[in-house]
Amino acid sequence: MDRRTVIKNLALIIGGAALLPACSQDKAKSKVALKNIDITADQEQLIGDVAETIIPKTTTPGAKDLQLHLFVLKMLDDCYKKEDQQAFVTGMGHFADQSKKLYSKTFDQLDTKTREAFLLGIEQEGKAEEAAAQKSGDEKNAAPATPPAGKYSPELKKFYSIVKRQTINGYTNSKYFMTNIVVYELVPGRYNAHFPYKQKQAV
Amino acid sequence: MANLNIDSVKERTFDAIVIGSGMSGGWAAKEFTDKGLKTLILERGRDVKHIKDYPTTNMYPWEFEHRGELPMSVQEANPIVNRCYAFGESAAHFFVKDAEHPYIQDKPFDWIRGYQVGGKSLLWARQTQRWSDFDFEGPARDGFAVDWPIRYKDIAPWYSYVEKFAGISGNRDGIAELPDGEFLPAFPLNTVEEYFRDHVKSKYKNRYVISARCAHLSTPKQIHLDQGRVQCQRRTICERGCPFGGYFSANATTIPWALKSGHATLRPFSVVESIIYDDKLGKATGVRVIDTNTKEAIEYYAKVIFVNAAALNTNLILLNSKSHRFPNGLGNDSGVLGKYVAFHNYSAHIGAEYDGAKEWTTDGRNPAGGGYIPRFRNVYKQETDFLRGYASGFSAYRYPERSWDGVGSSLKDNLANKELGPWHVGSHMMGETIPKESNFVSLDDKQKDTWGVPLLKMNIDYDDNDEKMKKDYVEQLTEMFTSAGFTNIKASTDRRAPGLDIHEMGGARMGNDPKTSILNKWNQVHSVKNVFVTDGASMTSTSCQNPSLTYMAFTARAADYAMSEMKKGNI
Numbered sequence: 005m006d007r008r009t010v011i012k013n014l015a016l017i018i019g020g021a022a023l024l025p026a027c028s029q030d031k032a033k034s035k036v037a038l039k040n041i042d043i044t045a046d047q048e049q050l051i052g053d054v055a056e057t058i059i060p061k062t063t064t065p066g067a068k069d070l071q072l073h074l075f076v077l078k079m080l081d082d083c084y085k086k087e088d089q090q091a092f093v094t095g096m097g098h099f100a101d102q103s104k105k106l107y108s109k110t111f112d113q114l115d116t117k118t119r120e121a122f123l124l125g126i127e128q129e130g131k132a133e134e135a136a137a138q139k140s141g142d143e144k145n146a147a148p149a150t151p152p153a154g155k156y157s158p159e160l161k162k163f164y165s166i167v168k169r170q171t172i173n174g175y176t177n178s179k180y181f182m183t184n185i186v187v188y189e190l191v192p193g194r195y196n197a198h199f200p201y202k203q204k205q206a207v
Numbered sequence: 208m209a210n211l212n213i214d215s216v217k218e219r220t221f222d223a224i225v226i227g228s229g230m231s232g233g234w235a236a237k238e239f240t241d242k243g244l245k246t247l248i249l250e251r252g253r254d255v256k257h258i259k260d261y262p263t264t265n266m267y268p269w270e271f272e273h274r275g276e277l278p279m280s281v282q283e284a285n286p287i288v289n290r291c292y293a294f295g296e297s298a299a300h301f302f303v304k305d306a307e308h309p310y311i312q313d314k315p316f317d318w319i320r321g322y323q324v325g326g327k328s329l330l331w332a333r334q335t336q337r338w339s340d341f342d343f344e345g346p347a348r349d350g351f352a353v354d355w356p357i358r359y360k361d362i363a364p365w366y367s368y369v370e371k372f373a374g375i376s377g378n379r380d381g382i383a384e385l386p387d388g389e390f391l392p393a394f395p396l397n398t399v400e401e402y403f404r405d406h407v408k409s410k411y412k413n414r415y416v417i418s419a420r421c422a423h424l425s426t427p428k429q430i431h432l433d434q435g436r437v438q439c440q441r442r443t444i445c446e447r448g449c450p451f452g453g454y455f456s457a458n459a460t461t462i463p464w465a466l467k468s469g470h471a472t473l474r475p476f477s478v479v480e481s482i483i484y485d486d487k488l489g490k491a492t493g494v495r496v497i498d499t500n501t502k503e504a505i506e507y508y509a510k511v512i513f514v515n516a517a518a519l520n521t522n523l524i525l526l527n528s529k530s531h532r533f534p535n536g537l538g539n540d541s542g543v544l545g546k547y548v549a550f551h552n553y554s555a556h557i558g559a560e561y562d563g564a565k566e567w568t569t570d571g572r573n574p575a576g577g578g579y580i581p582r583f584r585n586v587y588k589q590e591t592d593f594l595r596g597y598a599s600g601f602s603a604y605r606y607p608e609r610s611w612d613g614v615g616s617s618l619k620d621n622l623a624n625k626e627l628g629p630w631h632v633g634s635h636m637m638g639e640t641i642p643k644e645s646n647f648v649s650l651d652d653k654q655k656d657t658w659g660v661p662l663l664k665m666n667i668d669y670d671d672n673d674e675k676m677k678k679d680y681v682e683q684l685t686e687m688f689t690s691a692g693f694t695n696i697k698a699s700t701d702r703r704a705p706g707l708d709i710h711e712m713g714g715a716r717m718g719n720d721p722k723t724s725i726l727n728k729w730n731q732v733h734s735v736k737n738v739f740v741t742d743g744a745s746m747t748s749t750s751c752q753n754p755s756l757t758y759m760a761f762t763a764r765a766a767d768y769a770m771s772e773m774k775k776g777n778i
Contacts, residue, residue, distance in 0.1 A: 058614045082278040116615075123614050172611055175623055177274040182267065185623045186607075190267060195441045196569035197395040201568040204626055 036074045038081045041089050047096060051076055053112050054099075054164070055171040057119045065180055067171055075174035076167055088162065095163025102160065123164065129154045130161045209407030216508070220525045221247040221472070223769075224494055224509040226479050226524065229326020231742040231758040232515035233457030234369065238766035240468035247472050247507055248360065248465065249496060254475040255301070257435075257458045258603065261448030263297045271296045273458040290707055291319045291367040293330055298446040299350045301329050302749075309662060311651055315704035316665035318711075324475055325458035326517060327709065328725050328755075331611045332444050333454050335375050335756040336579070337366050337386045337599075341586050342516075342750035345639075349585075349594050352547060352642045353718040356728035359386065365760040373455040373759065374431050376575065377420030385417075385752075393418040394575035394578075398567040399603035399630045399666050406691045413586065414687075416601055419579040422455035422756075431513035434460055443572040454574065476500050482512060482528040482537050482738060488497045490740050491537070491641055497658040511737045511769050513778055515762070516741030519648055523663050525740075526650050538715075538732035545645040545712070547716055549749045551708040552638030552673045557684045559693035561603065568605055568684070577602025580634070582751050584679065589673065593675035597638035598751040599684060605630045632693055638681040639751040641672055641715050667705045710754055712746035730765040737778045741765045 034043040045052075055067035055076060067073060080092055103111040107118060115120065133154065154161075175181055182188040222244040225235040225656040232248065239246040254260070268274060275296045285305045294302050303320040310318055321327040340359045348355040352617050363386070370389040378508045379387040396404060396418050404416035423439040424431050425463065431437075434453030436459055445454050452459035465471040475500040483506065485492045493508035514521045528537035536544045584596030608628035610621045646668065652663040681698040688696050705711070718724025721733035730745050741762040743754060772778040 011668055043263070059619060063618050063704060064619070079273060082280075083273055083276050085279055085283075096594075120615050168611075168614075172618075172622065173274060176609075177268045179267070179269045181622075182269060186625070188268060190265065192441045192444065193570040195394060195573045196570040197397040197400075197573070199568050199570035201566055201627060203565050 030048070034077060036077050036081075038077060040081050040086070041077075041093060043077060043093075048073060048077065048097065050100065050111060051167060054123070054167050057116065057123055058168055058171045059175050060116070067175070069203070070175065070178050070180055072171050072174040072178075076170040079170045079173070080166060084142070084166070088166070091162040092166055093161045095157065095159035095161070098160040098201045099163055102156065126156050126161060126164045129156055130165060133161075209714070217528050219493075219506065221245045221697075222509060222773075223247070223513065225513045225515060226494065227326065227515035227517065227742065228462055229321070229457055229474070229515065229517065229742075230331070230755050232513070232757050233328065233461030233585050234762040235513040235515055235741065235766050236465040236471055237461040238763055239770070240465040240470040242770055243468075243470055243471055244770070245472075247474060247509065247704045248462070249324075249477045249479055249494070249507075250324050250473065250475045251328065251348055251499065252320075252324065252326075252475060254473065255323045255325050255448070255458055256451065257448075257456075257463055258450050260458075261450060262300070264444075264447045265452050266297070266447075273741040284470075287317050288319060289597050290317055290703070291709070293446045297444065297459055298330065299667070301446070303359075308656065309568075309654075311358070311654070311662050311664040313664050313666045314668050316667050317706035318665070318705045319519045319706065319709045320517065320520075320669045324462060324473065327454055328456040329458060331456075331709075331755060332576070332753070333445065333574070334576070334753040335377075335420050335582070336752040338362070338752055338757055339384050339386050339748050341384045342748070342752070343581075345595065345750070346416045346748050348591070351594065352748050353716070353720065353723050354563055356717050356719045356724075360759070361728070362760050362764065365764040366756065368657045369756065369763050371428075372430060373422055373460065373756075374424045374427065374436070375420060375756070376423050376425040378418050380415065380417045382415055382417070382581060384586050385415075388420070389743050390420070392422075394421070394423070394425060394573050396578055397569045397573075397603055398564045399561055399632060400578045400601065402561075402564060403601065403603070403632070403691055407580075407687060410690055411583070411687070414580065414583045416580050419575040419577060421426040423451040423574045424453055434464060436460065439574055441572045443574050445574065478660060479516065479524050480504070480527065480658065480660055482524065483508075484528065484530040484533060484537060484735065486530060486532050488534045489532075491700070491735055496659070499658065502658065503668070510773060511739070513766070514738065514740045514744070515742045518711045518714065518746075519663060519665075521740055521742055521744035522548075522648050523650070523660070525715055525744075526648075527661060533734075534701075537738065538735050540734055541722050541724060543716065543723060544725055545643075545649055545714050546644050547642035547747075548646045548648055548667055548711060548713045549640045549642040550560075550667065550669045550712065551710040551749060551751065552640055552669065553635060553708040554669075554673075554677065554703050555636040555677045555680050555682065555698065556634065557688065557696065557698040558631065558633045559688050559696040561632055561691075561693050563692070564630060576600065582639075584676075584683075588656075591675070591679060593672045593679065594641060595639040595672075595676070596751065597636045597676060597680050599634045599636055599680070601632070601634045602758075603632045621763045632688070634684055636677065636684075637708075637751050637753070638673065638680065639749050641670070642716070642748060643670070649712060668712075682685065687693065707741075710743070710749070711750050712743040712754060715740050715744040716747045719749060729768045730761055731768070736772070737769075739765045739769055 034048040052073035055073045059067040223239045223246045228250040236248045287305045343355045346352040377390040378393040439453030477496045480495045483493045526536040580599040582596040607624045655661045715725040717726040730741045
């Protein structure tokens with residue numbers, strides 16, 4: 005993707021938010037103007053690395069090309085409750101600590117495989133807890149199940165789930181994706197109620 | 208000075224005043240101006256000009272700052288309207304925000320409102336079915352509310368009249384309980400919708416699945432082109448306002464038509480505080496308006512007044528129009544004004560999957576939304592332990608299932624998956640509710656809004672009949688789905704407050720007897736012959752059809768009658 009497209013996408017992602025001009029940029033601040041949360045440039049970098057692990061650059065653009073980490077921050081700032089925003093910031097700290105604890109390295113020092121394994125571990129623990137909660141909800145009159153003591157704090161899992169959800173949201177609703185991968189038609193002009201479809205053979 | 212005053216009164220005098228510019232008010236304005244009557248259209252909200260004032264209509268998903276979601280601050284500030292399915296980043300500007308127009312919920316009621324020229328006609332779901340005598344005879348047969356003063360034959364020609372102008376697509380299905388109309392070609396049912404249609408037909412007597420009839424120009428006729436509208440482009444983002452005029456809204460259709468005549472004056476930012484009644488003359492002489500920008504009170508005068516402010520606001524205006532002759536609200540000799548308010552029960556849904564028709568899908572989008580199942584309960588005779596029944600939506604759809612599990616290039620592949628999953632089917636109930644004296648709105652005697660108008664108090668609730676009907680819907684649809692071979696059937700009911708159906712009706716009902724109703728068979732106030740109510744407030748019962756088409760027909764019919772009475776000198 006060329007620089008011009010990146011800048012254009014950036015403008016779309018940030019919407020009306022002001023971009024701080026690069027020359028006067030406070031090193032400690034995030035690139036995107038935020039109203040409700042304080043994010044440092046380092047934290048923004050971390051979110052960018054997590055987003056890039058979720059949607060990596062392959063033969064097609066990845067999270068960083070599409071500036072999805074800035075979209076994540078925009079959504080966090082505007083569309084989440086205060087307690088979620090606080091959990092996110094706390095969880096981000098836990099995330100950085102966990103990386104050091106598990107791998108003795110910061111997340112940005114890890115190779116892709118390790119990054120992926122780390123994220124999948126968090127995701128799986130969150131999924132297991134959801135399933136357990138679902139199960140206890142299904143069993144009438146059962147005492148609420150105490151969640152198994154997990155490796156990761158609830159805040160860390162909240163941080164990860166917001167980054168993941170909004171990275172995917174930003175990706176699948178990006179101009180790039182909607183004009184190249186799954187094309188969105190603003191004006192279909194047609195409704196064919198019977199359209200032949202060839203199911204691929206099950207592998 | 209005196210001359211100035213006379214001139215000023217002259218300037219504020221019209222042949223007709225229409226309060227409200229939405230679904231029904233637009234029709235009143237069109238009918239009067241068609242016949243050359245000098246008409247004032249009052250709208251409490253801002254003007255919304257067709258196309259020009261649809262800011263989001265041509266936006267792509269990625270052009271919305273939050274990709275369609277509303278900021279948390281907006282959601283938290285608007286718990287009521289936020290429950291409405293269409294309240295999102297693309298259409299929030301057409302909805303009333305909770306804090307702007309408070310009301311009092313003695314019982315929970317989600318009052319969804321659109322205060323602008325066009326009203327909620329910009330936002331509606333565009334489903335249009337006629338009533339039949341099974342509906343108009345309902346109260347008399349089943350012993351609730353009061354008898355409707357009209358029957359199907361009285362309104363049928365007016366249905367035809369408004370259908371031709373508005374543009375309604377549908378099939379002539381030949382079903383007695385859902386009379387056919389003047390239709391443009393229907394949007395077809397898809398493969399699985401047709402499968403279910405055929406299955407239901409073979410297994411059940413008097414149950415039908417038809418293509419939903421809707422206010423879209425599937426193929427426009429000359430009259431629609433004359434309105435400046437063109438063919439519906441199947442975009443299905445109608446709540447943003449349609450630049451093609453592909454669906455019926457007052458903004459695209461009746462209001463510009465009325466303005467083009469040269470006989471209409473449109474005055475937005477005009478809250479009607481009350482209707483002025485002259486004890487000596489024994490009739491209404493005009494309306495008292497508060498300009499929402501200047502807070503100035505201004506009086507306008509006319510020979511005839513149509514009240515089309517939307518059901519509950521029409522009640523509010525009438526209740527607040529007090530005079531020596533009518534101390535309890537205009538035309539309220541009977542004491543029923545504000546009472547017998549009813550709505551539609553939308554509180555159950557059912558979804559399932561269908562393992563078949565894998566070689567078929569759809570292409571493009573269907574603005575009609577799919578199929579419609581007319582009421583089949585208690586139609587010909589009483590057969591359950593609850594009164595009346597429900598219509599149901601029915602649609603089938605399939606889409607590529609895109610797992611969000613995992614990370615990395617495999618996740619990217621999943622998100623790009625174009626391989627379709629199985630067919631899904633879904634239905635929601637649309638139940639008739641029984642109007643009762645205990646379901647009412649009234650004015651608060653202390654609290655007023657910014658314009659000095661008393662706040663409306665809501666006392667509207669479900670009853671046992673609704674609960675039984677909801678249960679029956681779940682049972683019947685589950686059985687129909689099961690027998691059609693649908694799998695993974697999941698029915699759900701919710702505890703939503705009344706109002707979210709956005710079909711509130713009644714309060715100034717029609718009836719034969721002035722002792723038990725507010726309006727006569729012409730939608731004319733029994734005791735104030737030059738005031739008419741033709742919006743949802745006039746409804747004696749609710750049926751289970753979507754009501755807008757019926758409001759349009761009542762309005763055209765009442766306007767015609769009012770003009771003939773004016774000619775005769777009776778008004």
